[in-house]
Amino acid sequence: MNVTKLRWTVLTASFLILTFGGLIGIYLGDFLPTFACAFVGGEKVGGICFLYPMQAALESAKWQEYKSILVTFFFFSLLIIVFGRVWCGWICPLGFIQDFLDLIRRKLHIDYIRFPQKLREGLKSIKWIFLFIALLIPLWVAFPFFAPDVARDMRMPFCSLCPARYILPMVSGDYLRVGIDFKSATSITMSALGIIFSALTIFGALLKRRFFCSYCPMVLFISFYKKIGFVRLKKNIQKCTRCEICYNVCPMEIEDVFKEREKEDVTFADCIMCLKCVESCPEDDALQATFLGKTIFRSTWTGFFKGTLNR
């Protein structure tokens, strides 16, 4: 089995477990650094994204909750340190949906879109905005020192904007949660924005590989731990011929991997550890994925030709 197939297997299995696991009694906890959405419903969900309890705790304004979220945060951090970006490329259910849409695009032989570098740089701020929404607005909800009416309807602000909150319940068969919340002007705005983002994500993922991941606050969160993570991507600078294949196959369009000429560590902020670059690299050992310094997957020229000649 090659890495692509292995990744698809793991990704599909984790999608099923995280979205339907509850039905067979699986529940992994509410500290997962991945978009396993609580909104698919308590009876079905197999694990919950950390941003959900985090926002809920911040909104509560209770000391008790703040202390318990610190414990959750500890487990959340631990999971990131051990698995790092594997959460994005191998586990995330929204990632599965996007990869599935990408598969449809490939089968239909539709070209993908690539944004120019300048635009990509500009759009980078979006994930920071999402992260601040998830961190700061709940505090405003907890301590509504101005516009308390608006604040009250801003509960779970990031969730109302998050495409996973609409897409995952929908694919799990729960259409009732996909709609505009008409309670107030604030809730209408937030849920309408959320639905727009969801629609954008679906169409985006059909035309651009891993469309939403470039704006995902969780990818950003995980990148904060890059100095201490166990899973790394490493490059042998002398062996690299800078043939640009790793950039062409990268769903996150990371150029720095082939451009890097100084550091051995090429685990860049947006990396989702899908290992496509390692698989498609035609040089022996030029790229390696390591776990605690031990190589778990390396590039080989024979592996490259096996992959491309039988594609």
Next chain:
Amino acid sequence: MDATKYHKNYQQLSPDIKQESTRQKRKEHFARGVARSVETVLAGLEGNPDLPKGLNYFINVMRDVFINSPGPNFLEAGADSRKIVGTYCMMIPEELIYAAGAIPVRLSGGSYEASCIGDELVPRDTCPVVKASIGFISLNFPSVYERCDVVIVPTTCDSKRKMGEELSKFKDVWMIEVPHIKETEGSRTRWLEQIYALKENLEKYTGRKIRRKNLDVSIKMIGQVWYQARRFYELRRLSPSVIFGQEAALVLNAYSYDTASSWTEALAELNNELAELCKKGCFIGNNDTPRILLAGSPSVFPNWKIPSLIEEMGAMIATEESCLGDRYFYDPVGTTEQTMKDMMAGLGSRYLMPCICPSFAPNEDRLYRLLQIAEDFEIDGIIYHVLKGCIIYDFELIRVEKIMKERGIAVLRIETDYNPEDVEQIRTRVEAFIEVLKVKKKKRGE
């Protein structure tokens, strides 16, 4: 699109060859000269009593092209009605040419006779590769030149760039602009635009649309070329070697004038034969034979001056890094999707980014590559070939010498052209260099 300039076919303006009869005589004289020097090289190769059987195919390809012209080779016999497109340098995606239903031939000139013809058509300080290329085109000989109506010239070094203009007196010339700074996004996008323009031009020229499926098929077919070439590379990494460097160079040079499919088939056979030889332990030379990296300007067939000299003196050319040797074949095309855009992007990347032609600047990539080659092949010394007028290779020698010194690898610079008269002078220098390497190697072995 205007990215690829299209030059009209001028009348043949060359003053010396105005008259048909003189032209014909001259051509015959030229043909005899080329045949003589090609035969010398090929006979020299055939002189090896342990010549691998698989090598005969490649020798015959060269014989068909240069001596029996038009010989029984497919390109000459006209059995293949596909159009022939000539290319220079190593940046032209041949996958596109095959997908358009034509055949690419790589036309770099290596003949001394042709360079003498070219002498009259270009400035004195032009490099012999360009002189010979123009010489061949101006006389339309061998007949493979006659059969190609279009040549594609990338703007690499100064000489090649201006050569494009001069060639337009004899053939249709498509110029392709190669960005000399590869890294920036702007230059890569611009390059990709050129590849798309080339695709359109090819479609117009052959009248066959390049569809997604054609391109996919030809990428896979050429993929076999990269695969077999890589196997060949890996087999030659063994020390001591299983095949002489000049024989390997002939195999790679023969690709220029052969179709991809038949060349690949022949190389696959040769690879199997060499793998067998490895298993049996039939190696050439011993552990003390110095392993040479022939770097710098290309030794284009039949200019076998330096390669044969090195191996006559008892060293082994482990590899040759030039654009007619391993550099052209080393990097494969990597596409994972069968969408047009992904395939075109893959081609664009393959033919620009890993290319370490010294016409690029900055060209640090070449230094890294040379270090890797030295490691891969356990190189003892580098013979740095500089063709007179090839200033860019000479420039990079400064850096190459520096990094190789740090690793204790000796570098010998040899400046020459196609003229055989300085062979004895070079022989003395090469001999001394190799003797030093031999002594060094023996000491290390003890």
